Amino acid sequence: MVGIVGYGVYVPRYRIKTTDIAEVWGDFSGTIGKGLGVFEKSVPGPDEDVATISVEAARNAVKRAQIDPRDIEAVYVGSESHPYAVKPTGTIVAEAIGCTHDMTCADLEFACKAGTAGIQMAMGLVKSKMIKIGLAIGADTAQGRPGDALEYSAAAGGAAYLIGTKNPLATINETVSFTTDTPDFWRREGEDYPSHGARFTGEPAYFRHVEAGAKSLLKKTKTTIDDYDYFVFHMPNGKFPVAMGAQLGVPKEKLEDSLVVRQIGNTYSGSAMMGLARVLDIAKAGSTIFMVAYGSGAGSDAFSITVEEAIEERRGEVPTVDDYIGRKTYVNYATYAKFRRKIKALG
């Protein structure tokens, strides 16, 4: 059966506290972290982008999977901050991790769910026996306009998943999607920063699509909330996934382990995939995981996953999500602005 044969993550070292951002914009109350459920967010170094983050995550995935990278026959990188508008990030990743040249590759974009769309594409190719192993990456160096609400959560990081059939660490039992035309968040060609529909991003966008995806998956798999040990929802902030869980009747403790957003912010295409990796880092064999990724625009990809025994012997091979969360250096707003090219005079 098709499953995850390897996975790896990467989070840049720098962090900025959300209270530091708030103070720049005149909010000295110190309550922004609690309000958003995001206390600090990851910041990429000046020499990091989606290509470098993807390569580091993919190298971790390959090392954990103990596979020959030449067996990877499809590479998909999902992101909304690809370094080139035209020139695939996937080619850079494939070359850097030592893939065969006889493979297919493409970059994907679907706001925050482009990475899980890549997982579904790789699953299709593996299940139809067109390829042995496919690599799907979700990574972003998310942009937030200075002073905008997004600036508190737009973070950097990525997760890479190797999809195959041989000795999986976790089996993907089923996946479904739900897609509509909902203009809650977008970025036009040539624009530096995205725009969003403010409060519109909640009810008709995130909640509607995540709920529809979740219910559709439960129906298709003939399961209930009680059949799952862990839940992972896309994390645009710390509040939305918790509210979604409450709405669906998910016990808090089943969601808690996936909420990486509190320490690193929203890694966009890497968000739900990073939450899933955090769960895979700790889940016992036989555990069941329910994940729903959400992408603005809008759509959701829902997955039912069962952890296999093979996962336990592969732990300790590569850094965990917590290892990366723990490796941090705080920067102030000025340094953050310099690293993120918000100081235009520097070019």
Place this chain on the structure above:
Amino acid sequence: MAEQGVAQVWRRIKSMYKGVGNRCETCKTYYFPPRPVCPECRRKGKLVDYTFKGLGKIYSFSIVRQAPEDFKRQIPYIVAQVELDEGTRLTAQIVNVDPEDVKIGMRVRACFRKIKEFGQGGIIMYGYKFEPTMKVTGHE
């Protein structure tokens, strides 16, 4: 001049991305970047491609505080001579460590970073820099 650098970047991709150098089968010496001829064995040398493991230690370093225009965003930054475990030395930037914490002999591993951009519309050159090995499970 957006096309600047294209050929030179493309030619070095294997070395810059994966650390491919070479090794002389005759005298067992490793070379990075790869050499066309073994300077020790000359005609008797037999060079084969070798992918370096990317692990080593800092042989010497310097902290750059006055940088060229392209690198101003990064100052202060560290440039070091890294001695790889296979014996050869190369020059690279050291990242993920503050300048006051870098030390000769520090254990480092190759990581993947953006090296240079040929202007805003030009090609982006990626490749190796080095970072201290993380004190976590399995990083080496």
